[in-house]
Structures are given as structure tokens and as C-alpha cells.
Amino acid sequence: QVLLVESGGGLVQPGGSLRLSCAASGITLDRGTIGWFRQAPGKDREGVSLLSLSDENTYYADSVKGRFTISRNDAENTVYLRMRRLKPQDTAVYYCATSQYSGYGLLNLAQMFDYWGQGTQVTVSS
Numbered sequence: 001q002v003l004l005v006e007s008g009g010g011l012v013q014p015g016g017s018l019r020l021s022c023a024a025s026g027i028t029l030d031r032g033t034i035g036w037f038r039q040a041p042g043k044d045r046e047g048v049s050l051l052s053l054s055d056e057n058t059y060y061a062d063s064v065k066g067r068f069t070i071s072r073n074d075a076e077n078t079v080y081l082r083m084r085r086l087k088p089q090d091t092a093v094y095y096c097a098t099s100q101y102s103g104y105g106l107l108n109l110a111q112m113f114d115y116w117g118q119g120t121q122v123t124v125s126s
Helices: 104-108
Strands: 003-007 010-012 018-025 033-039 046-052 058-060 068-073 078-083 092-099 120-124
Touching (some): 003 092, 033 104
């Protein structure tokens, strides 16, 4: 069975950093897309960052460009999201997800992702 497990969330002060991890099992990360979405209270789920698994192209929401970096560790079948210069508006539950499709348009198409982790809470506050 496919399982995605997120970790690394927590409470951090504005301007701080966190690294989220998504460990995948039951699937080889060799095609399609893996990425991160987030959902804050009262807001819709939004795409944060995607990694195309076949060509390693990356995509970022405008709100996180220059601050967040997505990467992959092939040996551990794990994807990471390094978050720097965090802002209060980054506060949300962050989800890891995979899709059989690829392309920059998927950043706004959460319905195209088939497998999801349970999420990890990121809170940015003083």
C-alpha cells in the first residue's frame, strides 16, 4: 500500500526555519509528481511546491518563491521542503501528495493528486 508520512512541523518564530520531510513507501518516486500543499483555517487548500519526478523540474507558489526549496533523497525515498524566513501567513497544515501527472499547472489542481499524507502543523508566531 502507498503511504506518505510527513514530519518536521512545529512552532517557530517569524524569520525562522523548518524542514519538512515526506517519507514514501509502497511507491517508487520515478514518475509523476510529488509535492506539498497547505491549508490554513478558513482558507482553501493551496499548492506550495511541486517536484516533477521524471525530469526534476520544480514549481513554487509566488508566496514562497525564494524562501522555500523542495528536494529529494533517492536513497531514502523521501522528499523535503526547506522553509526559510517563515512568516505568520505560512501557518497551516502542510500535506505531502503524489500525482501520476506532471506539469506546472498541477500547483493549482489538488484534485489531480491521488495519495496524501495526514499532514503536519506549522505554526509561525511570536
